[in-house]
Amino acid sequence: MKVQSNKQYNPQMHSAEHILNQTMVRMFDCGRSFSNHIEKKKSKCDYHFDRNLTEAEISELNKRVNETIKRNLPVIEEFITKDEADKIFNLEKLPDTAGETIRIIKIGDYDACPCSGLHVSNTSEIGTFKINSTDFNERVLRVRFKLLDE
Numbered sequence: 001m002k003v004q005s006n007k008q009y010n011p012q013m014h015s016a017e018h019i020l021n022q023t024m025v026r027m028f029d030c031g032r033s034f035s036n037h038i039e040k041k042k043s044k045c046d047y048h049f050d051r052n053l054t055e056a057e058i059s060e061l062n063k064r065v066n067e068t069i070k071r072n073l074p075v076i077e078e079f080i081t082k083d084e085a086d087k088i089f090n091l092e093k094l095p096d097t098a099g100e101t102i103r104i105i106k107i108g109d110y111d112a113c114p115c116s117g118l119h120v121s122n123t124s125e126i127g128t129f130k131i132n133s134t135d136f137n138e139r140v141l142r143v144r145f146k147l148l149d150e
């Protein structure tokens with residue numbers, strides 16, 4: 001599988017995206033983001049949703065993502081067969097060119113997700129997660145976030 005590499009791409013941001021996605025799934029039982037734009041300074045993730053988030057939900061989301069980051073979880077890769085992966089994960093987003101072996105990225109015991117991107121090796125490298133804003137339009141919730149160096 002090809003590993004993404006472009007200058008804007010940021011492993012810290014992308015690893016935070018994994019944690020945000022898992023936290024969204026746990027809090028709201030929605031799917032992981034179906035579309036996203038990850039850059040060094042700020043990023044956004046889009047979710048199929050039915051409303052905007054409240055201020056209380058946004059602070060809870062910030063809190064849970066940061067609690068996970070602060071657990072200093074190892075980020076590891078595992079390789080499993082496509083058949084095995086198909087039983088556990090939604091592989092719809094996987095490119096057709098993906099081979100018979102699927103790379104799974106695990107963030108401690110918190111998240112596991114098929115991914116070919118670049119990640120930090122420990123969540124301690126991510127920094128502090130902060131949601132800038134959210135908005136809701138045509139059944140899409142957009143979450144904009146950044147990372148603070150702390």
Ligand SMILES: [Zn+2]
Nearest residue numbers: 105115116117
């Ligand atoms: Zn990834």
